[in-house]
Amino acid sequence: MSEKLIGIGASNGIKIGTAYLYKPVTVNSKIERETIEESEISNELNRLENAKENSYDELELLIEKVKESLDTENIGIIKTQLEFLNDPSFIPEIGKKIEKNKYTAEKAIQEVVNFYSNLFAGMKDEYLRERGSDIKDIGKRLLRNLVNEKSNQLSEINEKVILVTDDLTPSDTVQLNKEFVQAFVTRIGGKTSHTAILARTFDIPAVLGMGDNMAIIQNGDILIIDGNSGICIVNPDQDEIEDYQRKAEQEFESAKLLKEYINKQAITKDGYQIEIAANIGNPEEAKIALEKGAEGIGLYRTEFLFMNNDHLPTEEEQYQAYKMASETMKEKPLIIRTLDIGGDKELSYFTFPKEMNPFLGYRAIRLTLDRKDIFITQLRAILRASAYGNVKIMFPMISSLAEFRSAKAIYEEAKKQLRDEHITFDEKIELGIMIEIPSAALLADQFAKEVDFFSIGTNDLVQYTLAVDRMNEKVAYLYDYFHPAVLQLIQKTIEASHQAGKWTGMCGGMAGDPVAAPILIGLGLDEWSMDASSISKIKQVISRLDRSSCKLLVEDIFQLGTVEEIRAKLKEFYDSI
Amino acid sequence: MFSTEVTILNKEGFHARPAQLFVEKSNKYQSQIKVIREDGTEVDGKSILGLMTLELTKGKKIIIEADGVDEKEAVEELSQLIESKFGEE
Numbered sequence: 265m266s267e268k269l270i271g272i273g274a275s276n277g278i279k280i281g282t283a284y285l286y287k288p289v290t291v292n293s294k295i296e297r298e299t300i301e302e303s304e305i306s307n308e309l310n311r312l313e314n315a316k317e318n319s320y321d322e323l324e325l326l327i328e329k330v331k332e333s334l335d336t337e338n339i340g341i342i343k344t345q346l347e348f349l350n351d352p353s354f355i356p357e358i359g360k361k362i363e364k365n366k367y368t369a370e371k372a373i374q375e376v377v378n379f380y381s382n383l384f385a386g387m388k389d390e391y392l393r394e395r396g397s398d399i400k401d402i403g404k405r406l407l408r409n410l411v412n413e414k415s416n417q418l419s420e421i422n423e424k425v426i427l428v429t430d431d432l433t434p435s436d437t438v439q440l441n442k443e444f445v446q447a448f449v450t451r452i453g454g455k456t457s458h459t460a461i462l463a464r465t466f467d468i469p470a471v472l473g474m475g476d477n478m479a480i481i482q483n484g485d486i487l488i489i490d491g492n493s494g495i496c497i498v499n500p501d502q503d504e505i506e507d508y509q510r511k512a513e514q515e516f517e518s519a520k521l522l523k524e525y526i527n528k529q530a531i532t533k534d535g536y537q538i539e540i541a542a543n544i545g546n547p548e549e550a551k552i553a554l555e556k557g558a559e560g561i562g563l564y565r566t567e568f569l570f571m572n573n574d575h576l577p578t579e580e581e582q583y584q585a586y587k588m589a590s591e592t593m594k595e596k597p598l599i600i601r602t603l604d605i606g607g608d609k610e611l612s613y614f615t616f617p618k619e620m621n622p623f624l625g626y627r628a629i630r631l632t633l634d635r636k637d638i639f640i641t642q643l644r645a646i647l648r649a650s651a652y653g654n655v656k657i658m659f660p661m662i663s664s665l666a667e668f669r670s671a672k673a674i675y676e677e678a679k680k681q682l683r684d685e686h687i688t689f690d691e692k693i694e695l696g697i698m699i700e701i702p703s704a705a706l707l708a709d710q711f712a713k714e715v716d717f718f719s720i721g722t723n724d725l726v727q728y729t730l731a732v733d734r735m736n737e738k739v740a741y742l743y744d745y746f747h748p749a750v751l752q753l754i755q756k757t758i759e760a761s762h763q764a765g766k767w768t769g770m771c772g773g774m775a776g777d778p779v780a781a782p783i784l785i786g787l788g789l790d791e792w793s794m795d796a797s798s799i800s801k802i803k804q805v806i807s808r809l810d811r812s813s814c815k816l817l818v819e820d821i822f823q824l825g826t827v828e829e830i831r832a833k834l835k836e837f838y839d840s841i
Numbered sequence: 842m843f844s845t846e847v848t849i850l851n852k853e854g855f856h857a858r859p860a861q862l863f864v865e866k867s868n869k870y871q872s873q874i875k876v877i878r879e880d881g882t883e884v885d886g887k888s889i890l891g892l893m894t895l896e897l898t899k900g901k902k903i904i905i906e907a908d909g910v911d912e913k914e915a916v917e918e919l920s921q922l923i924e925s926k927f928g929e930e
Contacts (some may be wrong), residue, residue, distance in 0.1 A: 344857070353888035383894050391856060392893055399890075 266500045269477045271449070273494030276797075277469030278512040279447040280505060282808060283485040283498075284425035286418060298371040300362075302461075308362045312369045315409035316355050320346065322405065326420065336468075344395070345402045354380075369410055377403030383391050385575045385613070396574055412607045421445065426487045428478065432459045442466050447489040449496055455738060455773065457608075463491075464795040465549055471488035471705075473497045502677075522800040526557035530792075530803045532785060533810040534575055537751075541597070541793040541805060545773055547588035553796045555802065560597035560654075562719065562793020563771035564589060566642065567605050574613055577745055582645035590653030599719065599769070600646050601698065602626045604660040605640065608735065623727065628661035634672055643678035650690035658696040658719055663703045665710055698771075700724035705753035708760035718761050719793070722772025725749055745774045746830045751783065751821065757805030758787050769793055778805045782841075785811055808841045843913050844906035851926035859927040860889045866918055872909025874919070879903070886919070890915035 323346050347759050361372035384396030426447045448470040453459050463470035463547055471490030488508045530538040541562035542553035547626040569577050606627020632639035659671050699705050700721035722745045727734045729750050732742045755765040761768040769791035774780045776794030824830050867874045867886045874886030879902050884891030907915040
């Protein structure tokens with residue numbers, strides 16, 4: 265019997281494939297029981313020994329399996345893990361903890377793994393630092409084998425599957441083999457979650473936020489994923505399969521048509537040109553962005569470099585990443601946003617205070633102004649990379665002018681340090697801010713005198729203007745960038761920048777939405793930055809619009825009072841082009 | 842018990858391969874082998890993990906100590922391995 269489940273279509277595309285259920289285990293997962301009685305020691309040691317043997321067998325099998333597809337370096341990493349399993353300072357140390365401290369095997373593994381991984385994390389030598397992640401990996405494997413779970417590792421997927429999981433962390437997504445993962449289905453997460461952003465960057469169809477209905481999916485079930493409309497069909501019948509195969513073919517054809525627009529400029533019918541840029545999370549994505557027709561990078565989210573790490577990245581590590589992006593983009597603009605963590609983005613090696621409202625709390629610029637050491641290291645790395653391309657810097661979450669001035673003072677200090685050290689950087693580098701808090705949009709006139717540019721982050725701007733948690737499925741229906749209050753803030757920001765001879769970009773989801781394009785043209789948005797996969801579609805839409813009628817449309821829209829009226833008007837306009 | 846002090850000479854110090862070679866040789870001996878860093882931290886000379894955590898770079902001094910039937914041979918061969926820069930360069 266086929267069963268149709270509805271979720272949030274977060275990345276377009278249709279795929280038919282086999283379900284692969286993934287349940288992540290982490291070294292720091294909560295341990296249910298930490299200590300044991302004297303009488304349980306030998307049983308606990310036996311469990312450890314069995315987990316070791318099973319882990320050993322798994323790794324040997326893995327080497328056998330990947331011998332042909334992986335390079336020697338990657339096989340070397342697996343072999344290192346085998347050596348660790350046999351190391352007299354590893355399993356025997358864990359055994360000692362069980363005997364002496366009366367720890368459960370779980371607790372003992374966690375202690376020893378954390379001891380080594382912390383030790384490695386603090387080392388100067390990069391090679392040795394990396395060994396910390398090997399230790400953690402082997403720790404995870406042991407923990408899983410203690411409870412006899414079958415091997416279930418993202419990096420071990422070696423056939424085409426549809427990944428079904430609770431949620432994916434950014435580090436999970438990085439490990440994914442894009443060749444084999446055809447689509448994502450997750451229980452939580454929405455259109456703007458990191459899984460969604462990554463899925464769109466890599467063109468992987470995704471249906472997210474499925475909720476508890478997802479529980480009916482079993483390993484090996486046949487699934488149809490329709491990322492356009494957020495549908496997941498479990499064990500479809502023959503008719504459904506044929507129907508979707510047809511849809512997938514049609515989609516493939518229209519994608520071919522869109523390809524024509526990739527390398528065209530975005531020019532309206534009346535000759536008004538718009539700069540189309542892409543959002544990226546790591547330097548490798550800059551290449552993908554260029555291939556998909558980006559004329560610049562409107563947002564480089566540096567937090568991924570911090571999140572996919574087990575230590576604060578050093579100035580040198582950051583510099584290498586930013587330099588690579590800068591060299592890839594050459595003379596094309598590359599806007600690097602300084603660290604935006606906190607809220608839903610945490611770091612495994614950094615303790616955030618527990619907060620009632622993390623999105624209103626210690627995050628982004630507030631954190632970096634407090635931790636000047638982290639901020640200045642990053643600014644130095646970005647400035648050094650500016651010598652290799654056309655880099656611009658922007659600060660996230662600015663809510664007041666005073667905050668901008670404090671951040672700018674640290675930025676000037678970083679510049680001075682580099683000058684004193686005779687390190688070259690681009691002296692004319694532009695400095696901007698994100699407009700994502702209503703107070704900043706309302707004060708755009710004041711900001712425009714002091715910054716070089718604005719970049720509107722619609723995802724947070726909507727959340728803060730409408731007081732809607734964008735992660736909460738129960739109130740997600742209120743979350744809409746076509747809300748008249750949001751549109752007024754956008755208008756105010758763009759006008760303020762133009763009056764001061766500056767420019768405004770947009771790096772939120774709205775810039776990649778074809779339905780929003782007429783409004784953004786009418787409002788005079790200068791630079792549009794989006795997921796690379798939206799670029800050809802937006803270029804095509806822009807080529808069909810003319811600016812004068814978009815301006816008239818904006819005038820009409822500002823007379824309307826509700827999202828529903830505005831959406832209806834936009835649909836009418838969109839269908840007429 | 843037999844021991845000797847040696848200085849790390851190879852460029853990379855106790856990297857993966859040197860640590861591996863060292864452990865391969867240690868394992869040939871029945872004696873218990875310890876490697877002791879200048880600050881007194883000691884690790885099992887048959888443990889790659891242990892050796893790597895010592896962060897031994899070029900110029901650092903260590904004591905190799907063995908205890909058992911073949912202690913003298915063990916210390917001699919291991920210190921020679923270090924002095925020969927693990928066959929590098």
